[in-house]
Amino acid sequence: MNVEELREYCLTKKGVAEEFPFDANTLVFKVMGKMFALVALERLPPQCNLKCDPERAVELREEYDGAIIPGYHMSKKHWNTLFLENLPAKLILELVDHSYELVVGGLTKKLQQELHNSAGK
Template sequence: MNIEEVREYALSLPGTTEDQAYGADWVLFRIEGKIFLHIWLNAPEPTCAVKLPPEQGQTLRDHYDGIRPAYHLNKVHWNDVFLDEIDGDMVKNLINQSYLLVLSKLPKRLRDKYSFEK
């Protein structure tokens, strides 16, 4: 996957919004105002950062060279996914997991807006 494909996939998830923060070279994707995906446009290699449960993130880091602690974020919860090193289907799966994790932490009245969470 490339950065544009990551962007398109993230925006295909229900309720996702896109904005910039930390300067013009960062693109954030949110569900109900909570961030689930970061893209640093000026990264030396194409990457995206996803939020995962700490144990899962550590397990993935141990097994895949293309998944590392997020460079500019909390390294316990956020993981950089190097797009040239990880299969596109796995990238989509990780984005989806990040989305669902953030969605699961929202108040029930917000979660209920998304039919697959009912």
């Protein structure tokens, strides 16, 4: 999977915005103002950081040794870095969904309701 395919998929999610809050090379996807995916545009091979349940994060790192590592510049417990070229597209999309759902689940009830009521995606 390439970065543009990942970007397009992230933008299909309800309430998602993309921005560059850190620098011109780190694309961040947020749902209701909370990060769920970061993509390093200049890094080769292409990679992204996704939030993950801590237990599942460890399992994924073991199963996909070298292709999924603890989150670069992130909480190593709650974030993984994925090397996009070394993983099946289906797995990447599943992990984007997982990250999105974790972040939505952690939103306040008010923000969850706003997201639920929002029009569009």
